[in-house]
Amino acid sequence: MVLAAALAAGGAVMASAQDTKDSTAAGIAQYREMLADGNPAELWEAAGEELWKKPAGPKQASLEACDLGLGPGVVKGAYAKLPRFFKDTGRVMDAEQRLMYCRMTLQGLTKEEASARPFSSPGKSSDIERLMAYVASESRGAAIDIPLAHPEEKRMYELGRRMFFYRGGAYDFACATCHAQPGLRIRLQDLPDLLTADGARYAYSTWPGYRVSQGEVRTMQHRLYDCLRQQRFPEPLYGSEVITALEMFLARNANGGKMDAPSIKR
Known part of the structure; x- marks a missing residue:
């Protein structure tokens, strides 16, 4: 009798905890749905499109001839197929690395100028975040398609996979510590x-995203940089290969998902 009562009480507690978890998740989903109708990221998208078409740099050229992988000037659907191998550079590049390359080759900026202020801070906006909001928005609804057709793409995917499971830093964490099992x-x-596939698609397809808590649109480079920072890993340089490798791993896992960025985040 006592054992039966204890088991019943334990089951009731577990059921109550699950109900609370489900209720919280439903509340957060409703909150996001309410905000999505007026996603401030639309302002970043518009500003990014203006920057994309505006002549700038020593060459006074726009970015309209930038090749994001589908040919010069083709932005529609390009983000959904990145990262990818580019013959003109001989390496795999993500959207932000490719933007940096186009700003250097088309507009004549130095590497330092093309990568300056990648992440906005109070009182200091980021052209890169605005440009990425525009580029990503042009792939909204497109299927993520990372075929790993080139040996360098396969190498980068494997590097990303290894990095995902690599434990280190002051906390001995890995990406997998938080993102390799359900229900966490x-x-x-x-x-x-x-x-x-469902988890990777949900995560990858919604970045860049407008962070309500920060009042800014944050890119995938920022998201992964911030994850590594919280793991107490050494700070990666902007546009570094380790970030691109992690992106390649996540994007490939998300194959077939539909891009829905820039989204809205907490």
Whole structure:
């Protein structure tokens, strides 16, 4: 009798905890849905399109001839097929690395100028975040398509996979510590399992995203940089290969998902 009562009480507690978790998740989903109708990222998209078409740099050229992988000037659908191998550079590049390259080759900026202020801060906006909001928005609804057709793409994917499971830093964390099993949460935030198609698609397809808590659109480079920072890993340089490798791993896992960025985040 006592054992039966204890088991019943334990089951009731577990059921109550699950109900609370489900209720919290539903509340967060409703909050995001309410905000999505007026996503401020639209302002970043418009500003980014203006910057894309505006002559700038020593060459006073726009970025309208930038080749994001589908040919010079083709922006529609390009983000959904990045990262990818580019023959003109001989390496795999993500959208932000490719933007840096186009700003250097088309507009005549130095590498330092083309990568200056990649992440905005209070009182200091970022042209890169605005340009990425525009580029990503042009792939909204497009299917993520990372075929790993080139040996360098396969190498980068494997490097990203190894980095995902690599443990280090002061906390001995890896990306997999938080993102390799279902049902995990930090504070009120669900942590997607990025080894599953559904989890990877949900995460990858929604970046860049407008962060309500920061009042800025943040790019995928920023998202991964911030994850490594929180793991207490050495600070990666902007546009570094390790970030591109992680992006390649996540993008490939998300194959077939539909891009829905810039989205809105907490």
